[in-house]
Amino acid sequence: MTEDIEIEVGSGNVFADLELENAPELKLKAAILGQINSILDHRHLSQKQSAELLGLTQPKVSALKNGRLHGFSLEKLLEIMVRLDRxxxxxxxxxxSKxxxxxFVRDGKKRVPVAA
Structure with a gap:
């Protein structure tokens, strides 16, 4: 027995697909958060070491590592990037665009659109 599975193509912004009112900002914050986590992973820092470096508590670092954006302003995420020598x-x-x-978020020479 086969079931027909309905597939809905996403917009490219999961936050917009979920009809969140601040979807462009959330997608931008998520892109910056991805960069932060990539840098922290590359440095092989513990959450405690990351907290000391970033001026955060360990639970806040845990939230970052788990992709939780709540409680992090765009300004705070940019401040974290500066603390990571960026x-x-x-x-x-x-x-x-019409x-x-x-x-856009740029990582080195690569420029990636993250929100419309």
Whole structure:
């Protein structure tokens, strides 16, 4: 017996698909959080060591490591990137998109759109 499975194609933003009102900001924060976790993993730091480096409590580091964005402002995530020896550049330019402007996160030379 076979069941028909209905597949719905996502928009590329799971937060928008869940109809969250601040979906673009959440996707941007998630992209930054991914970068933070990648750096911490690469450095092989314990949560306690990460907490000391980032000026956070160990439970806050645990929340970051588990992808929980609640309680972290965009400003705080950018501050964490600076504590991880990363330059944060914020720039603006006229959008080439026919629709709305977009957010991008750059990792080295790679520029990735994260929200519309």
């Amino acid at each position: 330059d944060v550049e914020i720039g603006f330019k006229k959008s080439r 629709h709305a402007g977009r957010y």
